[in-house]
């Protein structure tokens with residue numbers, strides 16, 4: 001198994017204007033991440049991949065292309081979570097057969113599942129696939145908030161390696177690190193990387209690493225080394241960039257930034273706005289000139 005710590009890009013997917021997968025463009029995004037952003041790995045099938053708007057067949061196709069392009073060059077995590085447990089298991093088996101190093105699954109969302117149901121969901125995906133698992137916790141999108149004791153119950157399953165923590169609750173983050181030192185934490189909010197790393201996270205998984213991966217690694221390494229002032233300087237620049245990206249449309253703007261680097265990052269998938277307006281393109285160009293040249 002490849003190392004799963006460090007800097008992992010939440011992989012963007014290139015779509016054609018009709019919403020179909022642009023394989024050539026997806027391969028270019030993967031190459032850019034590995035060759036230029038020098039990431040330690042890829043988180044495939046996450047929010048950033050616009051995954052929750054895709055069919056099972058399309059999700060599998062993206063897993064296949066990503067593995068085929070990345071081969072064993074970097075760590076590969078497959079996000080297989082779905083509110084349809086049968087789909088999550090099918091995807092988990094598929095990614096495991098392809099050779100993904102680990103699975104991850106978003107907490108089941110939309111319905112108000114009980115904690116017992118959430119635990120059953122993880123235990124069942126793991127039992128059916130035999131692979132290791134990273135819990136994907138993103139309460140602001142799922143509405144699922146788990147506390148310290150609930151993580152402890154999930155961690156009774158030894159195949160759960162830890163959590164991708166996309167939240168700003170640093171008290172919970174610190175409690176998790178202290179209570180379960182043998183479990184890993186991946187920071188999920190790129191704009192909060194410095195405080196998350198200072199609290200001891202083991203890795204970070206982020207959308208903006210697709211274009212800002214070099215700075216992300218600098219923040220990670222400098223903070224780990226205790227060089228907080230230097231890390232903060234880079235976090236400030238990073239957050240100026242992220243602020244601009246968020247205000248202009250998150251995935252759409254990262255795609256436009258990649259296109260300015262010659263990567264065919266394509267369109268977004270409807271019902272997200274598929275195509276950037278002239279104004280959005282112009283903002284992307286300014287962001288590129290100011291922060292990525």
Ligand code: NGF
Nearest residue numbers: 010046047048166188189190205206207
């Ligand atoms: O895009 C989101 C959700 N969050 C990502 C990341 O946590 C998602 C984060 O990088 C991810 O890893 C995935 O693809 O599943 C943010 O985009 C970034 O910090 C800007 O807020 O909205």
